[in-house]
Structure formats: structure tokens, C-alpha cells
Amino acid sequence: MGKLMNAKEYEESLRKLNLKVYLFGKRITNVVDDPIIRPSMNAVAATYEFAHKPEYEDIMTAKSHLTGKKINRFTHIHQSVDDLVKKSKMGRLLGSLTACCFQRCVGMDAMNALSITTHAIDAKHGTDYNQRFLKFLAYVQENDLVCDGAMTDPKGDRGLPPHKQADPDMFLHVVKEQADGIVVRGSKAHQTGAVNSHEIIVMPTMSMREEDKDYAVAFALPSDTEGITYILGRQSCDTRKLEGTTFDRGNMYYGGHEALVVFDHVFVPWERVFMYKEYDFTTQLVESFGAYHRQSYACKVGVGDVLIGAAQTVAEYNGAEKASHIKDKIVEMNHLNETLFCGCIACAAEGHQEASGTYLVDVLLANVHKQNVTRFPYEIARLAQDIAGGLMVTLPSEADFKSPEIGKWIEKYYKTKEGVCTEDRMRILRLIENITMGTAAVGYLTESMHGAGSPQAQRIMIGRLIDMKQKQKAAKFLCGIDKE
Amino acid sequence: MGKLMNAKEYEESLRKLNLKVYLFGKRITNVVDDPIIRPSMNAVAATYEFAHKPEYEDIMTAKSHLTGKKINRFTHIHQSVDDLVKKSKMGRLLGSLTACCFQRCVGMDAMNALSITTHAIDAKHGTDYNQRFLKFLAYVQENDLVCDGAMTDPKGDRGLPPHKQADPDMFLHVVKEQADGIVVRGSKAHQTGAVNSHEIIVMPTMSMREEDKDYAVAFALPSDTEGITYILGRQSCDTRKLEGTTFDRGNMYYGGHEALVVFDHVFVPWERVFMYKEYDFTTQLVESFGAYHRQSYACKVGVGDVLIGAAQTVAEYNGAEKASHIKDKIVEMNHLNETLFCGCIACAAEGHQEASGTYLVDVLLANVHKQNVTRFPYEIARLAQDIAGGLMVTLPSEADFKSPEIGKWIEKYYKTKEGVCTEDRMRILRLIENITMGTAAVGYLTESMHGAGSPQAQRIMIGRLIDMKQKQKAAKFLCGIDKE
Amino acid sequence: MGKLMNAKEYEESLRKLNLKVYLFGKRITNVVDDPIIRPSMNAVAATYEFAHKPEYEDIMTAKSHLTGKKINRFTHIHQSVDDLVKKSKMGRLLGSLTACCFQRCVGMDAMNALSITTHAIDAKHGTDYNQRFLKFLAYVQENDLVCDGAMTDPKGDRGLPPHKQADPDMFLHVVKEQADGIVVRGSKAHQTGAVNSHEIIVMPTMSMREEDKDYAVAFALPSDTEGITYILGRQSCDTRKLEGTTFDRGNMYYGGHEALVVFDHVFVPWERVFMYKEYDFTTQLVESFGAYHRQSYACKVGVGDVLIGAAQTVAEYNGAEKASHIKDKIVEMNHLNETLFCGCIACAAEGHQEASGTYLVDVLLANVHKQNVTRFPYEIARLAQDIAGGLMVTLPSEADFKSPEIGKWIEKYYKTKEGVCTEDRMRILRLIENITMGTAAVGYLTESMHGAGSPQAQRIMIGRLIDMKQKQKAAKFLCGIDKE
């Protein structure tokens, strides 16, 4: 075909998949229409929908370096610093339009990391991984697919390497090599948007040594390949989506999801294998993916935009928007949010070209950016709760509001000043609750903490990437220890 | 009678009440056994239960200054600095035993504030409020009752005083004066533990001027008085308690609740009226109640204890407890938590006796303490999420864990090191989720922010209570502007 | 001529100036060789010196858009986003080479702001300011001059506009208009590097209204014009430079200075007047200068580099560099420092072209960057003091160390591990003292706070530049208040 799918086509394409998905102890047969899952599907669909809007076209689409055709940026290999910057802006844009995790960046990041690493492996080992990968990429671009990028293994006993684990499956590994491919076993945890994906791209979770070479494996498979099981994680307030009400869920349209993905003796044909036992390239793959994915937390700036907009709105509804402390808190929220924006712009603007031709962000600054993402959204959320007032957590349910008996009391007593509708006030409070405590808090807070690596992972990288010698040299010269 | 009730007796006493309670749009007929409400009842019951434990007796009970009998400290009027200190310790103790809001302090704080203010009004106006109040107090002590202290009015348009509101009921007020008493109308929002209370003590929400004297009213009523309606607020993750599972709710036993309490033409007999039009004492009542109640946030130190214990436990389960950054984060959590403890101890230790004989905390330090409570629990919670790992928000449900089909995968892949039970790991993660995002986060975070007054309210008090002139005098002398 | 001056030539050019400079109550006749001032001259000289080093050429020089010749970047009008980015990098570079304020950015920022504003005034009012300005610019580029950009008036009573001040000179203003030019009176405070400058460029300090049009004046003059007096400010530890010792001053070579510059009936020829009564353009001039100059705080990242290098060095000398808490503090210092770097890169990378052809940074992000500069250097300094140890403030003087009687005790007792020289340890401690408490702390801390506008000035700009309506629109749509 070769086309930009729209939201409707994307939804239809998902219906054709035969995924094995579990939630609340039961297998979900109709994934797309499941009320818990559907908002997350909507959020991915938004990545298709907005690519068709002229005002977002420059951000949301790119020109394929393989075909020259216009493609969705989520399937693009970055060809310039400008591409990297636009990736950051796309993240903020979609975050601000959905107020949640739209799930599609992880596959983009995996593909870009593989474009670099497969090229590097080939250069050293004379393999043909890059060619295999590019064929896969062309397929993804041609069909405008969603890919899950699957890196995180459960890890079992953190003190032991893969091959020393009591259970050898605590890291995904090759259990059999065949003429036509390999068979793998293991699982990937915390898989964002897994059941909304057409393809799943598997990568090793950390640097491996020779003893763990069976664990040094990367590949891509259709998401409904035989042997793959998805077990959805539950989120704070998830079941509000089952209540049949409208606004108690906070965000009326969008959400996210994560899943544990189990690979139980799954076959991968050779053409889809992009790394196999080249443990000496696991570090590069993990770190380049990590850098790209830490940049991707640009999206939280967009979610922050919505939370700030909600805080301003509730302040206005409360009649408090002119209080100097409220104005100052709004400024502080914006200041922190824009500081995050600086991080994702800077790591992109300072990007460079790798040997494969792919542009990679500045790795140090991407880590610095992500580290701030583990902090500032929590403070922005705290300030939003400050501005919202305690009503956010003591508000009666939507059913009470609509009750013929007592709805009148809520209507009467939660009215503020002339011109403010009580229901609107309830809606905006529910949105703030959603982002700071509910389903969206999973993405805005806890995944800001742990996604793309926990805070300590970034600190290790920052410690490693800083040129301390240069700094010490300057200091020693200036105080006269060294004469230069 | 004259006794310390136990938990069972308390529960039975509640069954005798005929409260008009609404939740999710429906009237609750059996309040005590309602699965959403029951954990909050359990938490109040704990204030009875632990008063019978010898190891807690010194903290949980006191000697009535009216009768000399041993009473539950929650019904006590503080007679010494030691009483104030023990109040703070009781808060921490119960917080650490329940990990939630146990709801009973607000009535204690209201009674202590009234003991001071009724005495002061009488001294100026020659009224007999203090005698009325002491009679009520004797009844409460004799029957070991739970009182709701109801202060917060909805306030309508924040820019207008009570008598200028479009709807005169936005602040609770007297609508009729009769020979035998008064009739009131209005509501109180955010009422903690309202439906677990035997009595409800109403106070004005802020300083009033003469034009608002009909709003300057304080009284106490049985909670099931005709004309009172309770509408429960919903909380993050509240309906997990309806799922029939065990551990997905996080805290197996305890919780809290808030309600909007509507007074629709409710009659109050004169003997239960403790302030009536004495607007010149509203400030004292509000500020002394505020000071006591800001001290009461000692309880969050106890909840912090549990959260720290949970974080340490999950670190051990993850095999990460010896990592230096984990140890340092645990120290930081403790440091912040103990800094909070210092605040509630210091405002008590610096307490003083009022004219009524009642001991009042140092008002400045109580405000300083509460201000820290609006900050540190958020940071402690952030650190707990850091230590917990992302699994806290991607963990499959308990139903999945117990599923015959896929439970094995969860059991297998969420196992960490030898000796750690996967289910225990899930349980402790659910507890951290509960305190940082779920039902208990309502109390540990958002109510830490807004309960007993929002942060700005404390800042105003701090600004007012500091002796700036003295500080400026010292500065001006030391730099030679003044010669003293 | 048309040349890049070198450090020596720059020094000689200063000797030709006849400045009226006061310090410690006395007129300085030989400014260049004055021991208090000389380190600041050295720092400006470094901006010449490093422009000749091949490894810094790309950063330190640019191609003049007027002549096409290679010029020092400090005299350049930014012609591209790349120019803006290089400006930020030049700031960091020089900060890391001098560990102080090198004073030359303020003139560059003034010229770039004037290039925009003179063009805009002409477009509206049909004046020829831009042409005058470009002639001045050509002269500056041709002779590679240092310009002081003088904006800050003393302001007198902050509650009154210029024309209402009791003393009309509290803001610099035109006191006489002549055929050949204007006569001005007033002063500019906090003038960085004033006595190291060849030219002084005067701009209004804030937005003016019509009543204040006599204060809406911008011009440039040789620094030794008749009627100009410079009164140098004193700095913490300034007189250590007079002690004749070597290392107690901390930084052996470089420093900064500020001066109060008094204009007592100073004549300005028309060709050097760039704004005269066009009060309607004061806002644009102030805000564009402000944005450029807030970007210029990129230099603090470089000073931070040195401080981090010093902290690492003292940790090594103390034998503590492997302690996990020390390593973590070094990471934190770097993280904060690189977050600042992200800010100055991002505001540059997001720059745009103005009508005059000049590129201007993103004004919002420049303000966000500067706001962080008012915070992070203080925390970096605190961490440096943590790592340095208390010895930094209890260390005996260099004279004691060199004393034949007691030097041996210092040598003996301040020795740490094998291979560390006591004198080196003293030197590095003095450097940290210098940056966190001494002469360089003036620039690294207090000027980071107040230079280019105090923190509140940035907050006002952030509040104004944020598109709150867009954020509210997104929030209202997502919670169902608006249907879009």
C-alpha cells in the first residue's frame, strides 16, 4: 500500500489481530472494544489522526529515507538534528492533546537504536543484520505500523547475571537454534501499549558478557505470533471506566496501558533476527535505545501543559485565579514544565550523526533531561493539588450528582461564583485527580520515574559521560596547582 | 455508664444510629457493613481498641479533669504540656498502626478549641456557653463518643462575605430563632469520618464581621438529627473494596472517608449552642481550632512510618536494599519524616495554658509544622515510588495472579531472589500504591495539603505571628543603624 | 585596521583611555595595573586571547554580516540559530576557562537588541537609527572593541515612575537638546566590566510611558567621554589581591568587577543616538536585551564546570572520592549544571529571525533558563562546600603556611594521603572558597540571582509568555467541558 493510516483504519487493523490478552483473570476476546483498554487504543489512534491534520503535518510526518515517501514520524529513522527536534515537539504535542501516554514512541526508539547497532555489528562481525532490519523497517513504514519496543526483563535476583539465575527464563533467551530461525523463551515486563501494537521488537535489557550470549538477542515479530501472551497491568482507578458514567474517569477519551508479555517457546525466523549472541553490542543497543527513549519523555511536557491548564481553570472556577500565591504557583508549574522542555530540545539540538547515517541525541543531555522528568512532574502535580483544593478528593461521585434525591445538594453547595457551572467544576477536578492520582498518574508520575530507566540509571550515565578530567584541569590551572 | 468502649461496642453503638447517608447515588441503609465505608469504621474502632492495650495506655488514655476518671484521650481537654505532647504521639502511633486517617482528632480539636473560646466569650459577654459546653463534654467523655468537628463551609464565591453570597446558604447560618433553640441551614464540606461519628460539632469557618453575625454560630448535635444528610466523597481506587479480592486494595483493614454534610433546617436546642452571633470570637475559635488541628497532622508521621517500612521491605524483596542509593533514599525518607515529628513535638512542648485552663499548642510552630506536612509527604511518596520500581503501576490484578491459566506466569516472572514470595511482593507493592496513589493517598497527600487549612492559610499565620520588629531591631543594632 | 586584537593589544588599548575611576575613596590613575582591577582586565583579555586559538576559533569568532570579515563573536550580530547556539557555548567555554565573569557579553547583547529595535523604530517612525547603529557597529567590529551595555538605573523610589521621582536623575535622562546632539544626566548601577570597556552603550531600564519620554534614550559613547565617572563596587575578599601572596586569592588570574557609572551632563552627538523619546519601543528594547542577556548566563555553566572540577579534586585529595555519597553529590552537581546548559542551548536552538535580520533567542525559554540560574548555582555551591569539608573556612593563611616557625605544622597536619601535596590541597580549597564565598561568588551566586533581572522579573515574563488559553482549551476538552 504505502499510506498514512487514519484512526479508523488503525482500529480496523487491530481487529484483525489475534492476540492472547488477559485482564482481571479473564481472557479478553474483543480487545479493541474492551472498556478498560479502549482509551489506550484511542491514544495510539491519535498518533494516526493528527498526522492527517495540516497544522500538525510538519511535526507528525517525515520523509522516509528509504522511499522518499511521506510517512508517520513514528516510523521514521532520524536523518537530521531537525528530525530529532521535531521528535521532541511531537512528544509534547501529543501529550498536550491526550494527557496520557500515547505508547508509540518506544517502537520508534527501538527502530532508531537498531538502525545504529545493526550497522555497527555488521561492520565488526560481517553480518547482515542491518539489511534485515531495513527490510523490516520498510515493511513498518509501508504499512504505518505500531511497534512495541520490548526491553525490560523481569531480572529475578538482581545480584545475579542472566546465566546464573535459578530460573534461566528471568531474562529472555534463545532456547533453540534451527535452520529457519530461533526459538526464544522469557518475558518482557511493563510493556507500554503492547496490545495496541502490530509488531513487537525485542531487545536485551542490559549489557551482557560472553557467558550470557544466549541472552544477547534482538528481533521483531508480529504481535499475535503463536506463544505470546499478554497480561495487562492494573492501574489506579482503572475500573471507573466500567462504571458507565461519563466524567468520573477524568479523561473522557484517552489513557494508556502496560502489560507483561510472556514468550513461551516462540519461533523467530532468521530474517527477523537483528542480534544473535553479539553480546559485545548489547551496551551500545541498550544505551542508544535508552538515550532515545529518555528524550521521548518530552511527552510529559505535554501532559504538564494539560495539568497546568486544568489548574488554571479550577482556579478560575474557584474565583482564586488572581490571588498572588495562585499566580505564582502557576508560574512555577510552567517554569518547571518549560525546564523539562529545554531538556528534550537541548539533547535533540545537540544531536549528531552515527556511522549508520542515523542521528542520535546527545546522550548526556538526554539522561539529564530524563532525570529531571523523575522529579518535576511530581512537584507540578503537588502544585496542581494545592491549587485544586481538597474538594478534588472529597467530591461525591457523578452518580450522586445525577441522583434525583441529592444531586440538588451537590449542585447547590459546590457552586462557586456567578457563571461557573458546578458540573464543569467537577469535571476539571476529576481531570486533575486523573493526572495526579488516577489512571494518568501512572504515566505522568510513576512512569516518569521508572520508564526508560529508573533515576539511578540516569545518574550512572551522567557520572560516566561527564568529562571530569577536563573540569579538574581547569580548576587546577586556575588555582595554580598546574601551570597548564 | 462511664467507660472506655472497645472496638466491638463502638461498632454496635454505630448500628443504633439512623444516619441518612448517600454513596454512588444511592442511600446506604447499613452503613457499618458497607464495604466502601467499613475500613474507615475500622480505623475509628482502632482508637478504641488500642486504648485497651497496656502498652499504649499512657498515650491513648488520660484522666478527665471533670471527673478524674480514665478516659480515651480523644475526649480529653489538654491539662498540661505533657498532654499536648502525648496527643502528638498518639497521632503518630495510630497513623503507624492504621496507615490512614483515623478521623477522631477533629472532634478532639473542636472540643479543646471550644473549651477556650466559650470561656472567653462568657468572660466578655456574660454568657454561659462554657457551662453548656462542659455539660456536653461530660456526656462525650462519659459515653466515649466520636465527634465530628465540622468547620469548612463550601464558601461559594470566594470574593464575597457570607451575607453577600447570591445563595445565603453557602455558609451555614441561623435561619430561625425559637424559644427552645435555633434552626440552621447550610452545609459542611470535606467532613472527615462524618458517618462514623456519634456527634457533630459545628463551628464557623472563618473570621466573621458584624454583618455576618448570623453565621457566627457553634453547636453540637447527634449525628442522626433530623434534617442532616451525608453524601460521601469518592476516593481514588475506592471500588477496589467492592471487588471481593483480598490484597489489591493495598491496606487490608483500614481507610478513611469524607462527606458533604447538609443541614436542611436543622433544630438545635439552646443547651447545645456554644456560640450565637458573637462574631468577635470567630477568629479565636477558628485560629485555636486551626492550631490544634495543624498539630494533629502528627498522624502523617505515622503513615510515613508505614510507607518507609513498605519501601524498605520492597527494596529487600527486590534484592536492592544494600545499594547505596537505596539506603540513602531510606535515610532521606526517615529524615523528612522525623523532621515532621519534630514539628508536632515542638509545638506541643512549647504549649501554654489559656485562661480557661486548657493548654494550647504554640500557634506559630503548629502552623510551621502543618506547612511542612504540605510538602514532605509528597517527597516521601516520590521516594517510595522510586524505591518500589515501576512494577507498582504495571502489576497485574490479584485475579490474574489467582487465574489457573496465567497465574503461573506472574508467579514465575515476578519472583526475585530466593526466599521471596511473589504474592508478598505484590502485597507490599499494592500497599505503596495505596498510600501514594490510592485510597490512602487521599489522606497522606491531598489532605496533608488541604486539611486543617491549605498551605497559604499557614503562610498567612506565619507571617502574622512572627515578631519581625524584634528581628529588625537586632539587625539594625548589629550593623550600626541603631545604637540600641 | 580590521583585525582580531590579541590580549596584549587589548591591554595596550586600555592604557590609552583616560577614565575617571574611583576605588576605596581614591582616584585610580593606572587602571590597567591596579591589583584589584587587573584580574578583571585579564578576564576580558581572555576573550581576545582565546579567539586566536585554533581549537576555539569556531566558537570565538564569526563572520561579520557587514563586511564578511572574521570578527570576534562578541562584536557579532547573530545571523542564524547556529550563531545563537555558539554564543551559549562561548559563554560556557569562557566561564570554564576563567571561573569568573568575563564581562564582554553585555555589550554584545546590547548591540543585538539595538540591531532589532532601531530597525523597528525606523519602520514605524521613519527615523534613521538603524543606519546610525550599523555605523557604530562597523566601528566596533573593525576595532574589536569591548562595549559596556548599560541598562540598570538606580530607580530611587520603586513606587514612582521616572518623571515623578523627587530627584529627576534617578533614571538617566536628556536634560538638553542641542543642534549637534543631546546632553544627558543620571547614572547606571552594577555596570559589569565598565572600566575594561572602550565604549559604553546606554539603554533605558524599563518600559516607559509618554510622560517619561525624556528617559526613553539610547546611545553609545567612548568610555572616557568627559563627564563620566566610574565608582567601583567592592567585593567579598577583594583586598586579598593586595596582600602580595599567591594563592589565598583562590583564582590566580581572573576576576570581575562592577561599577556605578555617573553621567554628569554628558554630551552625545546625534550620530551616536539610537533612541530618543520613542517610549513606545522601550519595552521591545528592554525585553530583547533581557532575553539575550538571560541567555548569556550560559557562562555560569562554565564556572560550574570549574567548581565541579575543584570539588572532585578536593575529594581526591581528601581520599574521599570513592565514597558513594561523594560520588552522588558530584553527579548531582553535574546534573544541575547540565540542566542549566540545556536551558541556554534550548533558548538558542528555538531562536528565530526578527525583521531586522537578527536572530533572537526564544524569549520564554531564555527566561526559564535564567530563572534556573537563580537557583542551581546556589545548590551546586552548597554541594561543593559539603564535599570540600570545613577546612575551607578554617584554613590558616598562606603567610602562615610559609612561616618558618609554624609552616611546618600546617604542612604536617593538613597532609592527607600519600602523594597529595599540602599546598595543592590549600590551593584547591581557596579556589572553592573563592567561587562560593569570595570575589567569584559575587558573579557565580549573587549576580546569577540579580544579573539580567532579578528572579521575579523572569517570573513575570514567564507568566506573560505562556499560552494559558491553549492549555486550558486542551484541559477543558479532555474532561468534557468543551466538545472542541
Place this chain on the structure above:
Amino acid sequence: MGKLMNAKEYEESLRKLNLKVYLFGKRITNVVDDPIIRPSMNAVAATYEFAHKPEYEDIMTAKSHLTGKKINRFTHIHQSVDDLVKKSKMGRLLGSLTACCFQRCVGMDAMNALSITTHAIDAKHGTDYNQRFLKFLAYVQENDLVCDGAMTDPKGDRGLPPHKQADPDMFLHVVKEQADGIVVRGSKAHQTGAVNSHEIIVMPTMSMREEDKDYAVAFALPSDTEGITYILGRQSCDTRKLEGTTFDRGNMYYGGHEALVVFDHVFVPWERVFMYKEYDFTTQLVESFGAYHRQSYACKVGVGDVLIGAAQTVAEYNGAEKASHIKDKIVEMNHLNETLFCGCIACAAEGHQEASGTYLVDVLLANVHKQNVTRFPYEIARLAQDIAGGLMVTLPSEADFKSPEIGKWIEKYYKTKEGVCTEDRMRILRLIENITMGTAAVGYLTESMHGAGSPQAQRIMIGRLIDMKQKQKAAKFLCGIDKE
């Protein structure tokens, strides 16, 4: 005699001492009148002076438990919780009266720690240290003496214990045992107020093992004992005191000092030896001294009072005191300062009696308090600089202000609103400079960081003293892991 000395008598008593003091490479013959040292003498003298003021008597004096006589509290052994609380209040009081380190607490803390530890050693080893100590104490109380408490050894190579150091003197130790006493060698660094002391009390710097038993020694000696040399440390801006001007020094009267104290074969008679080889009690001595001394940082609350007063004053002089952001910053400074106050009150209020009869503070809370002292003064100082404005670091010298030629310009241009005297504005700015960058910053900031143990020392204690098992037990019970 048996008396409370007054300031004059104290000064005279110092004149009788024959100390060997070095500063700037020269021996100081008249210590009391040396312009660098004198302000520190004044600060100690204030501890005598204020003990005679009726309004401070309750705080500044106590009743000796040895003689029943009224003594200066600095020579008192705490006999109750009330004594502990008053000690904290005395610290704040004197800090607020001097705005610097008044140096006398360290001896008080050493004596209290020795009162506990000598008693404990005797109980185990049957020695008579406590009796010796009490005799010494009686002498100190009788003569109202200042004692230096000397703990910190230089430590040499931090990775090695005392006996393994290349230079055996890196920790003070016994080099000879004689019939009449012992001979020691070594040094103590960072000795606060050393040359203002009558006696010097030496204690081991850390826990010792058997191999280091020669280093496990405690004793007291007259400060002018043969063989002791004092080398004064230099401070930021120290030489301003030599300039002969008045207000550039910031604080007109008071200051502090530290010295390196060298013991070169110093003889100690047996009656003054309080520990000798009992290495098993070094931990108790160090930790109890540490706890007392961490409490002593109550003084910084008083210095904070002055800094806040100065900030408020400069805001008024600037005409900015009503700006909402200024008011909010003043509140924040007070909030942080009072949070510190809560810490030193709480650790005192939670004190307990040791076997010797001495009351000891709560060790955990004392460490928590000190940890906050390593943070909040830095933030308070940052806010003070924010409020002060950049003029604090660009202000011309006092000599310029008094210059007949240019003083008029300073007078004119640094005038603000009606009624504010320019000189007063300069004075208050110099005081803020003094506390945040100058001589007093040594005490308010860097010693707040490192005095009584660096931050990490407190963190180690916090980690050790917290009852994690109890917290984990609560957590495990509440989530159902344990059934209790």
C-alpha cells in the same frame, strides 16, 4: 571566688593568659586587642554580659547541681528536660543578639558528654574518672570559665585507622606515660573560639579499636599550657576589620574564629585525664558529644532571625516590602528558620536521663535537626540575597561613600524613597553580605554544614537509630503479609 563574671572581667581574665597564637604568619602578642580576633572575643563576652540581664537570667543561668549556686548555663550539667530546652533557647537567643558563632557551647557540650562517659567508664572499669571530672567541673563553674571542646583530628589518610597512619600524629595520642601524668602529641583542627578559652578539653575524634588505644584519650588543660600553639584560620573578608572603617565589616561588634591547635609534647597531670586507653567508650563519648553539639546548632536559628530582620529592613528601604513575592519570601525564610527551631526544641523535649544523672537529648532528633541545619541556612541566605538585590555585591566601599569627591554620587544615586538614609541602606546591605558571604557566612553556612559533623555523619546516625523493623512489621501486617 564563685561568681558570674561580667564581660569586662572576662576580658581581663583573658589578658592574663600567655597563649602562643599565630595569624598571617606572625605571632600575636596582644590577643585580646587584635582587631581580627577581638570581635570573636566580644561574642564570647556576650555570653557573660547577657547572663547579668534580668530578662535573660532564666535562660542564661542555671543552678549548679554541685553547689546549688547560680552559674552561667554554659558551665552547667543538664539536670532536666527543661535544662535541655533552655539550652536550645539560649543558643537561639545569643545567635539573635550576636549574629555569629559565640563559641562557648562546644565546651558545655564536652563537659556534659564527659559527665556521662566518665561515669560509664568507672562503672565498667572501676576507674575514678568521674570524680576527677567533677573536680574539674567545680573549678570551671566556680571561676565561670570558657572551655574549648577539642575533638576533630586532622585524620591524614581517611582510609587508615590512627595506628596505621604514615605519620602517627595525625590523631592526637599519648606518647609517654609518667608517674605524674601523660605526654601527648598531635593536633585538633577547626577549634572554635580556641584563643578565647581558659581551658581546652580534648576528646578522641571517633570510635577507636584496641589497636588504637593510645589514641583513646580525653583530658583538660589550661589553654596556655606549655607546648600548645594556636594557628588561626582566615575567613572570608577577615581583613575588612583592619581597614579602620566602620560599617564595611557588616557586623560592627561580633564575630567568631577557628584555629588549628597543635600539641607538641604536652604534659597532662593524671587529675586532668578523663579517659586513657578505654577505647570501648570512645563511641559513647563521640556520639553523646555529637548529639549535644548537633543540638547546639540552635544558634543558627538566632543568626537566621537577624538575617530575616535584615532582609525585611532592606526590603523596606528598597520600598519593596509590600510586593507579594517579597512577603512570601520573608514567610518562607521564617518558615525554614522556625522549622529549624522545632528541631532543636524537639530533641530537647524528648531528652532523657542517663545513668550519671545527666540529661541527654534525643539522639535521633538531634541528628535530624543538624541535618536540616546543613540545608536551610543556605536557602535562607539565598532568599536574603534575592531580597537584598544585586547592590549588595556592587556597593562601593565606605571610603568611597565618605570621599569628598564622589561620596555625593553614592549618597544621591543610592537613595531610595523619602525617609530612607543611604548610609543605613549601605549598612544593612553590608550586614547581609557579612552573613551570606563574609566572616559570618563561615559560621552561618559552612560551619552549619560541617560543624558537629558533616551531613553524611548525621545520615549514618539517622540510618542507625531508626527502628526499621518496627516500621516493616506495621507495613507487612497492613498489607496482609503478616497476620501479626
